[in-house]
Amino acid sequence: MAHLHxxxxxxxxxxxxxxxxxxxxxxxxxxxxxxAKTLHLVAATRGAINGLLDQIIEAHAREHVAHPDLSDEDRAQGLEDLLEAIRRYSK
Incomplete structure (x- = not known):
C-alpha cells in the first residue's frame, strides 16, 4: 500500500x-x-464509497497489474487480488 501514500x-x-x-x-x-431524506443520505453515502473504491482500484491496478517493472508472478497476484475485491463488492 506504499503507493497509496x-x-x-x-x-x-x-x-x-x-x-x-x-x-x-x-x-x-x-x-x-x-x-425520502434518509434514502438520499444512504444513496449519497453509497456514491461516496463507490468513489473511494474506484480510486483505490485504479491505484492498485496501476501499481500491481500494469506497472512495467512487475514480474509475471507479481502481476498475476495483483490481478487476483483485484478480482477478489471486485467479486466481494459485487455480492
Missing amino acids: AEKDDLLKRVRRIAGQVQAIERGLESDTDC
Whole structure:
C-alpha cells in the first residue's frame, strides 16, 4: 500500500466525509427523519464509497497489474487480488 501514500490525504478526506455521512444517516434514523431524506443520505453515502473504491482500484491496478517493472508472478497476484475485491463488492 506504499503507493497509496501519495494519495493518503485525499483518501483520508474521503473516508472522513463518508464517516460523517454515515453519522448523518444514524442521526436521521434516531430522529425519525423523513424516509425520502434518509434514502438520499444512504444513496449519497453509497456514491461516496463507490468513489473511494474506484480510486483505490485504479491505484492498485496501476501499481500491481500494469506497472512495467512487475514480474509475471507479481502481476498475476495483483490481478487476483483485484478480482477478489471486485467479486466481494459485487455480492
